[in-house]
Amino acid sequence: MDFKLGGITTGPETTGPEHTKLLILGSGPAGLTAGLYAGRAGLEPLVLTGLEIGGQVALTHIVENYPGFPEGVGGQELVDRFKAQAERFGARLVMDTATEVNLRVRPFEVKTYGNTYTADALIIATGASPRKLGVPGEAEFTGRGVSYCATCDGWFFKDKDVIVVGGGDSALEEGLFLTRYARNVTVVHRRDQFRAGALMQQRAKENPKMSFLMNTVVTDILGDDQVEGVRLKDVQTGEEHERPIDGVFIFIGHIPNTDLFKDQLEVDERGYLKVHDWVVTSIPGVFAAGEVADPVYRQVITSAGMGAAAAIRAGHYLDELAFEAQEARQAQQD
Ligand code: NAP
Numbered sequence: 001m002d003f004k005l006g007g008i009t010t011g012p013e014t015t016g017p018e019h020t021k022l023l024i025l026g027s028g029p030a031g032l033t034a035g036l037y038a039g040r041a042g043l044e045p046l047v048l049t050g051l052e053i054g055g056q057v058a059l060t061h062i063v064e065n066y067p068g069f070p071e072g073v074g075g076q077e078l079v080d081r082f083k084a085q086a087e088r089f090g091a092r093l094v095m096d097t098a099t100e101v102n103l104r105v106r107p108f109e110v111k112t113y114g115n116t117y118t119a120d121a122l123i124i125a126t127g128a129s130p131r132k133l134g135v136p137g138e139a140e141f142t143g144r145g146v147s148y149c150a151t152c153d154g155w156f157f158k159d160k161d162v163i164v165v166g167g168g169d170s171a172l173e174e175g176l177f178l179t180r181y182a183r184n185v186t187v188v189h190r191r192d193q194f195r196a197g198a199l200m201q202q203r204a205k206e207n208p209k210m211s212f213l214m215n216t217v218v219t220d221i222l223g224d225d226q227v228e229g230v231r232l233k234d235v236q237t238g239e240e241h242e243r244p245i246d247g248v249f250i251f252i253g254h255i256p257n258t259d260l261f262k263d264q265l266e267v268d269e270r271g272y273l274k275v276h277d278w279v280v281t282s283i284p285g286v287f288a289a290g291e292v293a294d295p296v297y298r299q300v301i302t303s304a305g306m307g308a309a310a311a312i313r314a315g316h317y318l319d320e321l322a323f324e325a326q327e328a329r330q331a332q333q334d
Contacts, residue, residue, distance in 0.1 A: 017116045019107065020046040022314055024091075025098050026125035028055025029300045030290025032082035033307030034123045034314075035091030041315045046119075047086070047093045048112060054079030055127045056254075056291075057300050061151045061177050066300050075151070078300070098126075103264045103283050120321055121285045121314045124261065124273065125307060128254035128291040128298075133165060137221030138250075145227025146248045150174035153247075154181045160246035163188050163230060165218055168195045170251040172204040178249065179209040186245075188213045190235060221248055256292045270295060279310040285321075287313050 024034050027049035038045035052058060060075030069078075087093065100111040107118040130148035132138060138146055147153040154177060162182045164175040167189035173196075175185045187204070192214045194201050204210050213232065219240065220231035229244045256272045258265075266274040266282040273293040275281055281288050287310040290303035 017109070017118050018046075019118045020044070021119070021318055022046070022121045022123065022311075023048065023108070023110060023117055023119035024123045024125060025110070026050055026055065026127055026290065026292070027053045027079075027083070027093065028125060028127045028290055028303060029057055029078075029082060030127070030292075030303040030307035030310070031055075031123070031125035032079070032086045032091075033304040034125060034289055034311040035086035035093070035307075036082070036089055037308045037311035038123075038314060039086055039089030039091040041311065042090075043311070043315060043318060045091050045123075045311075046117070047091050048098055048110070048117075049093050049095050050097050050126070053083065053093075053095070059149045059151050063300060082304075098260060101260045101264070103261070103286055106285075108285070121317050122287070123307075123310045123314055124265075124281070124286065124288045124292055125290045125303075125310070126257040126260070126292045128256045130250065131253045131255050133218060133250055133252065135218055135220055137223065137227075138248075141221055141223055141227045141248075144225065145223060145246065146221060146250065148250055150177045150249055153249075154178050157182045157247045159183050161244070162186075162247035162249060163213075163218070163243075163245055164249045164251060165189075166251040166253075167191060167193075168251065168253065169197055169200050170253075172196045172200045174249060174251050175210060176200075176204055176207060179207055182209065182247070184211065185209055186211050186213055188216050188218060188232065190217050191215065218248070254291065254298075256295075258292060268295070277313070279306055279313055285314075285317050287317075 022038050022043045022045040024031050024047045035045050035047045057075045058079045062072045064072040096112040096114045098110050102109040107120050108122050110117045158181045161184045163186045164171050165188050178185045215236050217233050218230050219233045222229040231242050233240045258271050272295045273288040275288050275293045279287045289306035289310040291298050
């Protein structure tokens with residue numbers, strides 16, 4: 001018997017390998033779009049959602065650059081729509097996380113917290129996780145003033161002073177979102193130029209609640225039970241000073257979630273899965289989609305596109321497998 005949580009299966013009571021033609025790891029835009037395409041192709045895909053359905057976009061307040069939504073769409077709403085569409089066409093979502101993968105055997109083997117799955121083809125859409133600053137206090141105060149998600153935690157900083165670390169679109173976008181709650185949002189960036197796009201920079205600079213500390217890094221996050229301040233260093237002069245602060249929001253990019261596959265699939269020097277033809281990995285039958293294999297574009301639309309492409313390629317691969325199996329059966333009979 002399966003357990004249902006919000007319409008999603010949370011893993012079977014019984015253990016024992018469960019076979020599926022196509023297993024999809026991850027439920028962000030890439031995984032759910034792969035589920036949609038594979039479902040429509042009759043591949044009966046099983047999607048292991050991971051802990052958080054929707055991945056990073058589910059934590060985004062509003063998505064303004066996904067086509068078809070001229071007024072923008074909430075990140076969670078977009079995920080709900082992706083999920084409903086995938087399920088409508090037969091994708092089965094299971095709320096479980098892969099803990100071990102064996103791509104050296106056929107069918108492939110994937111262990112999760114709740115079960116073991118075997119699959120003829122696999123689409124890896126495990127996304128990426130926020131990069132950590134790696135300074136003292138960061139781990140200790142995560143959830144107690146240190147956050148990687150403005151949409152999740154912004155509300156706790158009503159009328160407080162916060163800093164945002166980073167200089168990309170995420171830092172400025174999330175910083176702008178935080179101005180809804182916080183009294184002041186100071187962006188701390190290690191260089192004198194932002195990496196963020198011009199429009200985002202303009203919006204940030206025009207917001208009266210936002211200020212900017214360039215050429216500056218955080219060297220220490222300070223506090224007792226929760227964040228009370230940061231130690232900042234001017235990278236040009238080397239001068240350091242402490243600054244009282246209530247919250248530290250860190251948006252300095254992401255690290256692809258490839259630990260499970262690193263010794264079996266080719267990865268690049270930053271840990272992204274190497275692919276050719278957009279979604280094809282170094283092992284036949286294993287495809288990759290979304291940010292786990294995309295160090296360049298990392299957009300909802302490009303991840304969804306990769307998901308669609310991976311499902312199409314997986315379909316072709318499964319057709320070939322079925323054809324070969326039929327040929328082998330035929331040869332035995334002859
Ligand atoms: P990003 O563009 O890679 O920017 C990361 C920022 O963090 C950079 O400014 C980088 O500094 C800084 N950084 C990295 N490591 C650091 C460290 N150890 N200490 C201090 N600072 C550090 O990442 P992102 O902002 O998450 O954006 C990812 C992608 O999503 C981009 O393609 C972006 O355009 C896109 N995105 C788009 C939107 C939108 O269009 N609305 C919103 C969010 C994200 P340097 O600049 O010095 O390297």
